[in-house]
Amino acid sequence: MFALSKKNNTMFLSKVIMVEQRYLALKDSPQFQRRIEYEDKNKYFSRYILTSYVMNAITFSLFSVLLNSVYFGEKNSASIASFGLIFYIYLFILGIYNSIVFLNSIYVNNIMSPLKSIPINVNVNVPFISWFIYNASSYIFIIIPSIIFFFLLKFDYQTIFLGLLFSFIVLLLSFIISSAIFIYGGQKAKKHSSIKNVIKILSLFIFLGVFYALLENPGIFSYITVYLNSLPYDVKYLIFPINLQYIIYLNYNAPLFLRLIEIIVSVVILIIFLFVYSKIRYRLYNILMTSEENSSTEIILSEIKSDKLYKGFIKKDIKSTFRKSQNLTYIFLPVLFTIPLFLEIGTGIFSSTLIILIYLTIFVSSFYSLFLLVIEGKGIEILNSLPVTKNQISYYKSIFGLIIFAVIAMVLIIISSLLIKNIGVIDIVEFIDVLLLFYIILYTNIKRLIKKVPAAASNLNYYSFGKYPLLPVFIISIIILTASIIPVLGISYILYHVVYYSLFSFISIDIIVNIILFIIIVLNKNFFKIRKSYK
Amino acid sequence: MSFIEIKDLYKRYGNTVALNGINLNIESGQIYGILGPNGSGKTTLLKIMSAILAPTTGEVYINGIKTYDDPDKIKNIIGYIPETPALYESLTPVEFFNFIGSVFHIDNKVLKQRVDAFTSALEITKYLNEFIGSLSFGTKQKVAIISSLIHDPELIIMDEGMNGLDPKASKIIKELLKSLTEKGKTVIFSTHIMEIAENVCDNISILYNGNIAGTGNLEALKNEAGSSNSDLEGIFLKLTGDEDLDNLLNSLRDTIK
Numbered sequence: 001m002f003a004l005s006k007k008n009n010t011m012f013l014s015k016v017i018m019v020e021q022r023y024l025a026l027k028d029s030p031q032f033q034r035r036i037e038y039e040d041k042n043k044y045f046s047r048y049i050l051t052s053y054v055m056n057a058i059t060f061s062l063f064s065v066l067l068n069s070v071y072f073g074e075k076n077s078a079s080i081a082s083f084g085l086i087f088y089i090y091l092f093i094l095g096i097y098n099s100i101v102f103l104n105s106i107y108v109n110n111i112m113s114p115l116k117s118i119p120i121n122v123n124v125n126v127p128f129i130s131w132f133i134y135n136a137s138s139y140i141f142i143i144i145p146s147i148i149f150f151f152l153l154k155f156d157y158q159t160i161f162l163g164l165l166f167s168f169i170v171l172l173l174s175f176i177i178s179s180a181i182f183i184y185g186g187q188k189a190k191k192h193s194s195i196k197n198v199i200k201i202l203s204l205f206i207f208l209g210v211f212y213a214l215l216e217n218p219g220i221f222s223y224i225t226v227y228l229n230s231l232p233y234d235v236k237y238l239i240f241p242i243n244l245q246y247i248i249y250l251n252y253n254a255p256l257f258l259r260l261i262e263i264i265v266s267v268v269i270l271i272i273f274l275f276v277y278s279k280i281r282y283r284l285y286n287i288l289m290t291s292e293e294n295s296s297t298e299i300i301l302s303e304i305k306s307d308k309l310y311k312g313f314i315k316k317d318i319k320s321t322f323r324k325s326q327n328l329t330y331i332f333l334p335v336l337f338t339i340p341l342f343l344e345i346g347t348g349i350f351s352s353t354l355i356i357l358i359y360l361t362i363f364v365s366s367f368y369s370l371f372l373l374v375i376e377g378k379g380i381e382i383l384n385s386l387p388v389t390k391n392q393i394s395y396y397k398s399i400f401g402l403i404i405f406a407v408i409a410m411v412l413i414i415i416s417s418l419l420i421k422n423i424g425v426i427d428i429v430e431f432i433d434v435l436l437l438f439y440i441i442l443y444t445n446i447k448r449l450i451k452k453v454p455a456a457a458s459n460l461n462y463y464s465f466g467k468y469p470l471l472p473v474f475i476i477s478i479i480i481l482t483a484s485i486i487p488v489l490g491i492s493y494i495l496y497h498v499v500y501y502s503l504f505s506f507i508s509i510d511i512i513v514n515i516i517l518f519i520i521i522v523l524n525k526n527f528f529k530i531r532k533s534y535k
Numbered sequence: 536m537s538f539i540e541i542k543d544l545y546k547r548y549g550n551t552v553a554l555n556g557i558n559l560n561i562e563s564g565q566i567y568g569i570l571g572p573n574g575s576g577k578t579t580l581l582k583i584m585s586a587i588l589a590p591t592t593g594e595v596y597i598n599g600i601k602t603y604d605d606p607d608k609i610k611n612i613i614g615y616i617p618e619t620p621a622l623y624e625s626l627t628p629v630e631f632f633n634f635i636g637s638v639f640h641i642d643n644k645v646l647k648q649r650v651d652a653f654t655s656a657l658e659i660t661k662y663l664n665e666f667i668g669s670l671s672f673g674t675k676q677k678v679a680i681i682s683s684l685i686h687d688p689e690l691i692i693m694d695e696g697m698n699g700l701d702p703k704a705s706k707i708i709k710e711l712l713k714s715l716t717e718k719g720k721t722v723i724f725s726t727h728i729m730e731i732a733e734n735v736c737d738n739i740s741i742l743y744n745g746n747i748a749g750t751g752n753l754e755a756l757k758n759e760a761g762s763s764n765s766d767l768e769g770i771f772l773k774l775t776g777d778e779d780l781d782n783l784l785n786s787l788r789d790t791i792k
Contacts, residue, residue: 378621
């Protein structure tokens with residue numbers, strides 16, 4: 001698409017990678033084809049990437065301003081600092097999520113492989129630079145208002161310096177972790193063993209989940225907090241990353257020498273992460289540059305056997321998901337975000353398993369709506385040429401998602417029951433209830449998203465569904481949840497005043513409401529359609 | 536009524552006209568070649584015939600069924616082989632054939648018979664349990680061809696389907712296609728290779744800039760081009776306005792100097 005320039009080719013290639021991902025996602029869409037009739041492709045994509053970036057920056061800034069302005073008005077610097085920590089955690093999670101999607105997309109679409117044949121030195125940092133400059137750096141805007149507010153309250157320049165420095169460090173760390181998952185996930189492996197893949201990816205995510213939980217709420221590990229509090233005043237300001245709010249914000253009263261040490265320690269932390277990155281970047285680069293050559297040579301013996309359509313579909317999805325570590329990361333990534341919930345079972349609003357299950361349902365179904373289509377990748381061209389309707393694809397993909405979710409929900413219920421030391425019929429009823437809700441949400445979202453896929457699409461990646469694909473998905477999930485809960489609340493209110501009310505009856509009514517929603521939203525004549533057999 | 540009827544078919548991508556009012560009738564039981572230079576609209580035409588793409592205007596009927604009105608029905612009677620083999624790389628060929636078998640509801644015994652027959656004819660039996668991603672381009676192409684034939688389609692549409700095949704496999708596929716047409720099946724394929732088109736096709740249409748530049752059997756094309764002694768390559772060049780290649784080649788040689 002571009003004429004290669006020798007000057008500044010690192011920046012140039014970084015942009016090419018980003019553009020190519022968008023191009024592969026959009027090239028088959030009629031809107032895009034119409035657009036490039038009267039607009040230069042380069043200019044179109046430059047503007048596309050820039051507007052995405054600016055919109056991200058504006059959204060995150062507004063979000064941050066909205067949350068911080070009350071505390072700024074109250075001159076409550078402690079609350080701004082506490083929110084600051086939450087924003088850093090958010091930045092960290094966004095960084096991981098986004099870099100995994102980014103790396104998988106480059107790998108699956110073989111975007112860097114063609115660069116091997118071009119007589120040009122491809123800088124080993126191109127993937128990171130591309131991700132950071134054109135994508136991740138827009139997330140820093142969630143931190144900036146918080147830093148500015150704090151600065152305006154305390155006039156402490158160190159907040160600005162360390163605030164920005166740690167924004168970079170946190171994003172660098174998230175990229176390192178994603179790269180480690182990507183590399184360790186077995187791109188170079190000569191075996192496709194599904195079980196090994198699952199164990200590897202799962203263990204990485206559990207490790208990551210614990211780390212995330214630790215960041216989100218150090219109180220979970222109360223011994224750490226107790227230990228921290230027992231430390232001398234000076235030391236607890238230096239412990240990364242648990243006390244980020246101290247290092248960045250709440251150190252304005254600290255003695256000068258201590259503040260100097262903090263800056264030195266922060267720079268040392270940066271150097272350590274840069275060192276780790278420098279070690280990992282070559283492997284990452286090699287894998288991305290040779291993505292076309294990395295395929296398993298394993299032999300899988302299976303018999304020739306034709307199944308029912310739904311079975312064939314689900315088997316195909318299970319195999320292509322569990323044999324590819326990139327696809328597995330998509331499956332486990334949403335679960336990662338819910339790991340802290342597992343650790344908070346029985347406390348506060350999470351004293352009821354139902355609340356956690358509903359949270360899990362909304363979160364996982366929304367992400368799966370996108371990811372279950374993204375894992376199709378180039379396979380979308382096959383599906384387009386086969387006599388399978390988009391409705392059928394939505395049904396079968398949703399069943400596949402439901403199977404995985406059922407396992408996750410079951411694990412959560414078992415953990416919850418063990419922690420609360422109470423298991424009963426209500427857990428089974430809750431389980432059935434959230435499965436119904438999950439399927440309705442997943443099906444609705446997949447059906448909506450798949451309509452956006454052009455009939456002649458030859459590729460699907462994360463960017464195929466618009467600039468902000470997750471936002472409408474989440475909104476639809478919340479609408480369906482509301483449609484499910486509101487009637488139940490009404491009926492429960494009447495029951496409470498007239499006869500009787502209990503959580504059991506609440507969930508039972510919800511099941512009935514969900515069954516009605518299932519019939520209205522999911523079932524239609526296509527579901528039972530039996531195709532003519534060609535033998 | 537012909538097996539395939541194409542009436543006033545237009546396809547536009549924005550301001551670009553990919554197909555500019557195509558009219559074509561194709562009878563069943565023949566191998567029909569679609570020839571044309573790059574960007575002439577071959578792939579677009581084949582995708583519309585396969586009910587993958589919708590036309591901008593115009594109609595395509597296959598066996599009396601309007602393609603985009605009932606794409607599901609059309610796709611059931613078609614075996615489509617794209618330009619580059621579209622396959623699930625983390626499945627083995629057996630698993631992929633099983634998936635195709637499920638989609639077309641093929642009986643287990645029949646599926647096994649057909650897979651055995653095709654894979655041994657195309658000599659890919661030893662690769663059946665390896666991941667498709669690890670196979671060579673030619674082997675992937677063979678897997679794609681088999682997967683498009685195992686449901687015994689009425690119409691086989693190959694978009695440059697001979698790409699990447701070794702001479703032996705190419706010969707086998709040509710013979711296979713001929714025997715399929717003897718049984719009443721119809722094969723439509725696009726190619727750049729004139730020799731294949733000349734040897735295999737009963738009839739040919741030459742597509743140029745979204746228009747039919749010539750159509751019929753070799754004799755009819757010769758008459759249309761007004762060059763009774765030309766081979767298909769000569770006719771092709773004449774009908775697509777590229778006959779004066781010498782000047783172009785001379786200019787190219789000068790550039791290389």
